[in-house]
Amino acid sequence: MSAQNNTFAETATASPRSLPVVVTLGFSLALGVAIVCLGDGPATLAVGMAGVAILGVLLFYPELALALYVVIGDVKGDDRVATLLPVDLTLALFGILMAGIVLNLLRRKPVASMPRVYVLFVALVALMTASLAYTPVFSAGVEKLGRFLSVTGIVIVAPFFVLGRPQAMKRFLAGFGVVAFAICAWSLLGLGGAARLATPSDNTIGLGHIACALILLGWFAVIPRWRFPQRIFAYLLLAVPAVALIGSGSRGPVIACAAVILASRLFHRPLLRDLACIAGLGLAVLPFVSVPASAVDYLGTLVRGESTTALLDFRSDLLGYGWNLLQQHPLIGTGIQGFRYYSPNPELYKWPHNIFLEIACELGIPAVLLALGIFGGAILEAFRQLRDRTGTFFVLSQVAAALLIAGIINGTNTGDINSDRATWLFVSLMFVVRTFRKPQPRSSSATLATAQRAAA
Secondary structure, three states: OHHHHHHHHHHHOOOHHHHHHHHHHHHHHHHHHHHHHOOOOHHHHHHHHHHHHHHHHHHHOHHHHHHHHHHHHHOOOOHHHHOOOOOOHHHHHHHHHHHHHHHHHHOOOOOOOOOHHHHHHHHHHHHHHHHHHOOOOHHHHHHHHHHHHHHHHHHHHHHHHHOOOHHHHHHHHHHHHHHHHHHHHHHHHHOOOOOOOOOOOOOHHHHHHHHHHHHHHHHHHOHHHOOHHHHHHHHHHHHHHHHHHHHHOOHHHHHHHHHHHHHHHHOOOOHHHHHHHHHHHHHHHHHHOOOOHHHHHHHHHHHHOOOHHHHHOHHHHHHHHHHHHHHHOOOOOOOOOHHHHOOOOOOOOOOOOOHHHHHHHHHOHHHHHHHHHHHHHHHHHHHHHHHOOOOOOHHHHHHHHHHHHHHHHHHOOOOOOOOOHHHHHHHHHHHHHHHHOOOOOOOHHHHHHHHHHHHO
8 A cells, every 4th residue: 555655646746757648648548539439430530630639739839729819709700610619619719728828837838927017907807896886787797807807818818828938939920820811811712792801700800900910920020031032922922911901991900000010110121112112013903903892992081081080980979979988987987898788779889999998988097097007018118128129039029019009009999808809919928028038147157257358
């Protein structure tokens, strides 16, 4: 009996190096179960084995699961995708992400430190919880708070646990780029039709967000590292998200993409010549691409709008309604999800298409100040990193800053605090990159050499 107890104690305190063996055995068992349960035919068996393999990859590299999680809402609306699993794909990826975080901790992967400004998140959640006492529909308020703590909260917290190393960050960006490119390419099947281009979930604004992020990722992370002949190939690839962006007719992402690219002259001035050439070629080729006329007409309102009200269209009514609610309930708001259920038409007035106004009119001015503090801290962190152009991983700082600015612009014109998860993710990415760029401690030998040179 004592020998058995000793063996059990040795197993329980085994080195983390034994973890891969245990995991391999676990996946072998899962594969065996898949073969037994899905052995009805070769096709079913192949799909089951592929599913097990994909699950293994996502668990070992949860950064890839995070990349999928950001865009899964724009994909699962397609019935062919939704039926791949018997559960909601967002919840499935949520579970995989949680399991990947636990596995990373067991494997002692580095964890990025959260900034002090994230204490404001705790205060914001506290105000959300307190607002349940006076929200007009308690069940709806609980549902929105629950989604923020889980479905949305995972993109706020997960980057610090799964992107603790530069290699993991690069894999995340690469995975996001591949999936985003596939979504943009799929949307081009709608060229020549009357409707604006959309994601598989039939979301035009979502396609604009994805295409904008993909263009900025290529512009800052890929193109500056290549010479001009190679950049031509990269521009041909970026033509796919560019056409998807225009074809979606999403004005906010177009503005965000243009603003960030024009600001890139501070770091890559030679690329502006390339941009001028691309713009000229794009204008020459665009009439032959058969972009839906409805998308071009909607984008045209940016330049031919006679007034701000005409430019904002239906958003003008939403913003006006939100502003009236804020004036009536300035300190504590209407309660979480109160924007929708205080209105005479809950199906039309669901959210104000501005996450800051949404927080303000539902939770009050103190809550929106907390949110502004979080975003302001991320912007200040971006400026700190961009001032240091000689440090390591400066490219990652540029990418994170570009996505952050685009996310903030997009968050002010569409979505709510739960549907616009990418904006919250980009805030966390900015702080994660900070851990990569911290100055490394100098070795004792380097310090001694410096002291000897100074003495000489």
